[in-house]
Amino acid sequence: MTPVYGALSDATGLVDRLDIQTGGHSFEVETVSNFEISNFEFDKDEKRLTLHIVSGLENNLGEVIIPQNLLGGNMTFYLNEQEYLPQINSNEKISFITLNFTGSGDNKLDIIATTYLAGLTEKVEKPIPPSTTIPPSEQDDGLIYTIIMILLIIGGIVGIVIFTIKRKK
Numbered sequence: 514m515t516p517v518y519g520a521l522s523d524a525t526g527l528v529d530r531l532d533i534q535t536g537g538h539s540f541e542v543e544t545v546s547n548f549e550i551s552n553f554e555f556d557k558d559e560k561r562l563t564l565h566i567v568s569g570l571e572n573n574l575g576e577v578i579i580p581q582n583l584l585g586g587n588m589t590f591y592l593n594e595q596e597y598l599p600q601i602n603s604n605e606k607i608s609f610i611t612l613n614f615t616g617s618g619d620n621k622l623d624i625i626a627t628t629y630l631a632g633l634t635e636k637v638e639k640p641i642p643p644s645t646t647i648p649p650s651e652q653d654d655g656l657i658y659t660i661i662m663i664l665l666i667i668g669g670i671v672g673i674v675i676f677t678i679k680r681k682k
Contacts, residue, residue: 526575533562533583536629537636540583546575546612548620560584560629566620575612579624581605586627593620 526545533540533555544550548568555562562584566573585608590597592614600611612622 535583536633538582538630538633540580542580542583543578544575546573548573548575551619557629560626562624564622564624566622568617568620571615571617573612573614573616573620577608577610577612577624579608579610581607582631582633584608584624584626584629585631588627589625591623591625597622 526547527549529544529546529550531542531544531550531553533542535555535557542553542562544564546566547570548566550564551567552565553563554565562579564577566575581603585603588601588608588610590599590610593616597614599613602609602611610624614620
């Protein structure tokens with residue numbers, strides 16, 4: 514679905530889908546741009562998404578779509594450590610950010626929000642308890658010992674019965 518805000522979404526651009534796994538949930542941040550997103554970082558504690566940008570052009574244009582329940586509220590942007598004011602349009606589901614800046618080469622964009630996992634509960638992944646099953650080699654040893662014990666018990670009972678019968682004769 515193309516957002517109504519998009520200027521670049523209907524034109525030619527590089528599309529990146531950034532999969533972010535956090536709080537037991539999966540989110541997709543989508544970018545359409547005339548530059549490459551070489552890497553990204555997400556810090557849930559700082560409510561920050563960092564995009565590492567590589568551009569061969571001097572004039573850069575891009576669009577970023579961020580789900581509101583991943584990062585929302587008031588957002589602050591830093592481009593190469595300098596505060597940056599992009600155009601932002603939001604609704605209850607997404608924040609649509611239009612980036613327009615100059616500078617070829619490597620650039621770094623930090624997006625810092627005031628809310629994280631809005632309307633969602635962070636799922637705590639339970640650790641898998643250690644296996645209590647016995648390895649097959651130990652199962653075989655245990656089976657052999659069990660069979661020997663049963664044979665000894667049966668042999669003992671048969672011996673007592675034979676001894677008792679001979680004694681009565």
